[in-house]
Amino acid sequence: MDATLKEQICNLISDEYKKLKQSSKPVIRSNGKKEWTVLASIVKWDNKTNETRILSLSTGVKALPDETLQRSSGKMVHDCHAEILAIRGFNSVILQHMGFLKEGKSSDLIEEKEGKYTWKENNKLVLYISRMPCGDASMDSLEESEDTNENFQIADDADQQYINDDIKTTIRGRLNFSKKGIVRTKPGRIDSNITLSKSCSDKLCVKQLSSILNSLTFGLFNEPVYLDYLLIPMLKESDLRGLKRCFTTRLVCHNNEGKESDDFPLHPFVIESTDQCFIDDKKSAAEDPSAMSSVKLYFSSSDTIEQAILNGVRNGFYTKGNKRLRKNCEAIVSRYFQWTLFQTLFPSHEKSYLAHKAAQKARNELISKARVRLSPDGWIHTLPDDCVL
Ligand SMILES: [Zn+2]
DSSP states (O other): OOHHHHHHHHHHHHHHHHHSOGGGSOOBOTTSOBEEOOEEEEEEEETTTOOEEEEEEEEOEEEOOGGGGGGTTTOSOSEEEHHHHHHHHHHHHHHHHHHHHHTTOOOSSEEEETTEEEEOTTEEEEEEESSOOSSGGGHHHHHHSTTOOGGGOOOTTOGGGBSSTTOTTEEOTTTTTTOOSSEEBOOOOTTSOOOOOBOHHHHHHHHHHHOSOOTTTGGGBSSOOOOOEEEEETOOHHHHHHHHIIIIITTOOBOTTSOBOTTOOOOOOEEEEESOOOTTSOOSTTSEEOSEEEEEEESSSSOEEEEEEETTEETTOOOOTTOOOOTTOOOTTSHHHHHHHHHHHSTTSOSBHHHHHHTOHHHHHHHHHHHHHHOTTOOOOOOOOOOBO
């Protein structure tokens, strides 16, 4: 990717971030403390015309504790880290474009032939993230940074780092950060209720095999759609080392002859850096992470929808404790919203979201392969979060 193109993409994202509503962004709190967040975006680049267009833009650094999923019924977004929201947003855009084609409108992303969809091959996909993804990829730079909190420095065999004592290949958050190449849950305060959501490093890693299509869109395509580029500002040597280990070394399997295994179809991202920084990035340890997340979908350059998300639901719709969730609390990237849209477009499928997900054999097989490689001792699952319409 040449420097001009990178600049074009970064300017596009930065301009669109500035246009987000003030209520979607970090604020300066009444005590004067400045908040920070992470920005992510999926941009398509047409490699024939060199045109670029944003498909989804998102901000966020929060994940819900696992126990909150009990009342979700697909309406709460468990993982609101920006890059995960951007990918969820991409899938909402894809479903919407399938709807456009059904209405006889055109799509700049996909084509339909005999009931299956094909990604337009000139469209390359770039995932921009304003910071290194949490989890394994960022452990090298964490080790070198001033952020290194002694709370994370524990004995190599300390039990508190494990969620399940039988699974030593998955660690809680940033604990024992010098241990490399393993699965981690989303970082969080050690005294907070645990989230079992996996780090962005691990989730992105799996998507190099399973693609960025989700359980609803995957089966509708002739071929999966993969991310081509990962674009992150100001990458240092330690970042590049972490990214290489996280996204390549720990996944590559060699067979008995020392050759790469054929049944592990890895689609590695090309890693790119830029010197353009994000204006609301964390600039000092005194700043606090913003509780607000946001997502904006771009069905076209002029047809967009934006929502702020707080505690996993649309801002203004949250109810405390175990109370029932409010009507219309679900965000445009939630399971419930996507499942509703999917059922409207393709009504003949399974009636429950999780039943449909379980039936996606080809995708599930790819995910299982990746998980075995990433955490050989076993995979720690989050609570089931189903929805039936
Ligand atoms: Zn993350």
